[in-house]
Amino acid sequence: MQREKTKVRPMTKAQTTLRRPAAHRAWRSYYGLVIVLLLLGSSCQRKLNQHNGRYYSARDMARLKRGERVASPRGSRSTPIKSKVKTTAPTGSGSVATTKTVVKRPFRPGNATGVLASVIDNARSYQGTPYLFGGTTRLGMDCSALLQLSFADAGVTIPRSSNEQAAWGDPIKPTELRPGDFLFFGASPGSQVITHVGMVTVVDEEGVEFIHASTSLGVIENSFEADYYLSRFIRAVRPRL
Numbered sequence: 001m002q003r004e005k006t007k008v009r010p011m012t013k014a015q016t017t018l019r020r021p022a023a024h025r026a027w028r029s030y031y032g033l034v035i036v037l038l039l040l041g042s043s044c045q046r047k048l049n050q051h052n053g054r055y056y057s058a059r060d061m062a063r064l065k066r067g068e069r070v071a072s073p074r075g076s077r078s079t080p081i082k083s084k085v086k087t088t089a090p091t092g093s094g095s096v097a098t099t100k101t102v103v104k105r106p107f108r109p110g111n112a113t114g115v116l117a118s119v120i121d122n123a124r125s126y127q128g129t130p131y132l133f134g135g136t137t138r139l140g141m142d143c144s145a146l147l148q149l150s151f152a153d154a155g156v157t158i159p160r161s162s163n164e165q166a167a168w169g170d171p172i173k174p175t176e177l178r179p180g181d182f183l184f185f186g187a188s189p190g191s192q193v194i195t196h197v198g199m200v201t202v203v204d205e206e207g208v209e210f211i212h213a214s215t216s217l218g219v220i221e222n223s224f225e226a227d228y229y230l231s232r233f234i235r236a237v238r239p240r241l
Contacts, residue, residue: 107221108209110202112179115154115241120179120201123150123211123219130218143197143213147182150199151239158239162197169237174224178203182237183210183224189231196232200224 112120123146132140136149144162151158159165166184177183177200185196198212201221208224222229 108202108204108206110179111204112201115156116180118154119150119156120199120211122153123147123199124201124221126150126219127211127221128218129213131213131215141213141219146211146213146219147197147199156241162194165197165239166194166235166237169239172236172238174233174236177208177224177236178238180239180241182239183212183229184234184237185229185232186234187232191232192234194234198222 135141136145181200184194187195198210202209211221
């Protein structure tokens with residue numbers, strides 16, 4: 001007796017469409033599991049990089065374990081940076097109005113004492129003053145004028161220019177910095193020509209802060225460990241008081 005051959009009919013378009021969603025759901029579940037695992041991994045890594053309530057990169061964590069200072073991570077300040085705009089009106093025919101942006105930010109508590117504590121407070125009182133080459137008032141000042149005025153307000157006379165200020169003190173190593181020390185910088189990485197000066201305001205476990213008259217932001221405090229300043233750093237000097 002001869003068996004009848006069973007014919008295999010190809011699936012219709014409708015049957016194919018019905019089977020696809022099940023496969024798609026399986027792939028979605030797989031990708032969802034992978035994403036969850038990745039998020040968990042990143043979360044664990046983030047916890048490993050936590051120190052004193054702040055998060056640091058792996059490189060900074062290694063430096064902390066060696067007892068070295070690292071810059072404060074961005075966003076660690078409790079109060080946001082505040083900015084405002086000052087506009088200078090035209091003074092005569094042919095002149096145009098100019099607009100300058102100045103920045104104010106909260107200060108980290110310092111640990112200076114004596115005359116230097118007064119000098120630093122004086123410098124901080126100029127925060128937000130716009131930069132003006134050759135300027136020596138609250139309407140505008142340059143970097144060396146900030147230091148000269150801050151010391152003058154405390155009854156101490158120091159030289160006017162940054163190059164003269166670099167010679168008015170004893171050279172020190174960056175690892176020996178303390179509040180009141182002068183920091184000198186060049187215009188570009190690796191330069192040995194002094195074009196800028198600032199004063200150390202805070203030295204603690206979070207790093208070194210210094211105040212200066214920035215050409216773009218006016219009088220402001222910044223972290224000395226920032227790559228921009230480290231690459232342009234030339235020398236540090238402890239003023240003779």
